Amino acid sequence: MxxxxxxxxxxxxxxxxxxxxxxxxxxxxxxxxxxxxxxxLPGLEVGLKAPDFELMNLAGEKVKLSDYSGQKVMLNFWATWCPPCKKEMPDMQKFHEKLGDKVVILAVNIDPKNDVAGFAKDMGVNFPILIDEQDKVSSIYKILTIPTTYFIDEEGIIRHKHLSAMTFDMMKEYAGL
Known part of the structure; x- marks a missing residue:
């Protein structure tokens, strides 16, 4: 037994x-x-070092990705005519207002011929908007669809990428907050 x-x-x-x-x-x-x-997914791979770039913001000032070294960055590619881009703008503004001290938003516009400043004013957004006049940065990041968003850590490594519109909660999750 x-x-x-x-x-x-x-x-x-x-x-x-x-x-x-x-x-x-x-x-x-x-x-x-x-x-x-x-x-x-199309675009640069997660785990790669995010390529540095320099673009002008809406105020005509030069902005480099490397200006934000040591900070988390949400790098978003968008256009004024893009419905999903318009849909996520209020959530991006909310994210900027609530968590902008933890994650910098750099919104790269790929259609500078349109009234980007007017669009930003109408949407009530005040996070940094950069203008990719010659599609240099969107080419470097291999942007095929918009919106496309990269989340870059403090060391400059791409930790997440997302194609299509995002919600506030998704932004928080991808940013690790």
Whole structure:
């Protein structure tokens, strides 16, 4: 009888170990699949150093990405004619107002021929808007769809990218807040 109980306990222990190992393997596979899915999206890959650039803001001042070294940056590519871009602007403004001391927003406009300043005023946004006049930065970042947003950490590494409009909560999540 004791031998049967010992055998049952050993068998139960071995089954528990096998189940835990199978769950850990599945979790690792899920993480790898998510990583592959993110890096299959158009644009620069997550994990790369974000290329530095210099653009003019709406006030005509030169702004470089490297000006924000040591800070988290939300780098957003958008256009005035883009409905999803318009949809996310209020959430970006809310994010800027509530968390702008933790994450800098740099919104790169790719359609400078339109009234970008008027659009910003109408939308009530006051975060930095940069103008990509010759599509140099959007080419460097391989922008194929807008909006596209990169979240860059304090070391200048791209930690997340998102294609399409984002909500305030998504911005917080991707920024690690």
């Amino acid at each position: 004791i031998k049967k109980i010992i055998a049952a306990v050993i068998l139960f222990g071995m089954m528990t170990v096998m189940i835990v190992q199978a769950m850990e393997k599945e979790e690792r596979q899920d993480q790898q699949t998510q990583s592959v899915q993110v890096n299959n």
